[in-house]
Amino acid sequence: AQKITQTQPGMFVQEKEAVTLDCTYDTSDPSYGLFWYKQPSSGEMIFLIYQGSYDQQNATEGRYSLNFQKARKSANLVISASQLGDSAMYFCAMREVPRGGNTGKLIFGQGTTLQVKP
């Protein structure tokens, strides 16, 4: 069975510093997708970054980068130059292989609450 684990319930970071949020996963499928979402207190799920299992390079999107280590089954999110607006809950998710043309399900980790200190 597929599983996503986020072991950091809460993290603090000083404004303008970088922070790494951990995520490990387990799957027997060779093809999968890994996502990171941000959920501020308003509740909306904001897509941050995506990494495909066959992607050769680590994904980057602005201040967000994904440290993908396939052999270790980890997909850590790195946020550079933290801002006060980055304070939120962050979820790592893995998408199952799509079947029959339907979109695969997302399996979410437990989440990490990040607080950025001024």
Added chain:
Amino acid sequence: GAVVSQHPSWVICKSGTSVKIECRSLDFQATTMFWYRQFPKQSLMLMATSNEGSKATYEQGVEKDKFLINHASLTLSTLTVTSAHPEDSSFYICSASRGGTDTQYFGPGTRLTVL
């Protein structure tokens, strides 16, 4: 593009009543919609997957007679919580996808409080 809306954004109802939550894809056709439930400070739990024109597939432990899902068109799915009880109070989030390897686009969520 790829905007998903939910209505209402919040609702308070009395125990025993039914509540309907709508999920709409505003600028794309969604062949698949997902419904999630989230308790405070917890992760999203998938309740069911619905494909347009067919019956929803419920996750283990989710009562399909209590949480009725209808995906009658490519832009609208509804979740009806029947005979709601206080323990059904939660944050309900939908997502929509064009299918295949397309990503899921999330709605803003609906906060349900059952008194």
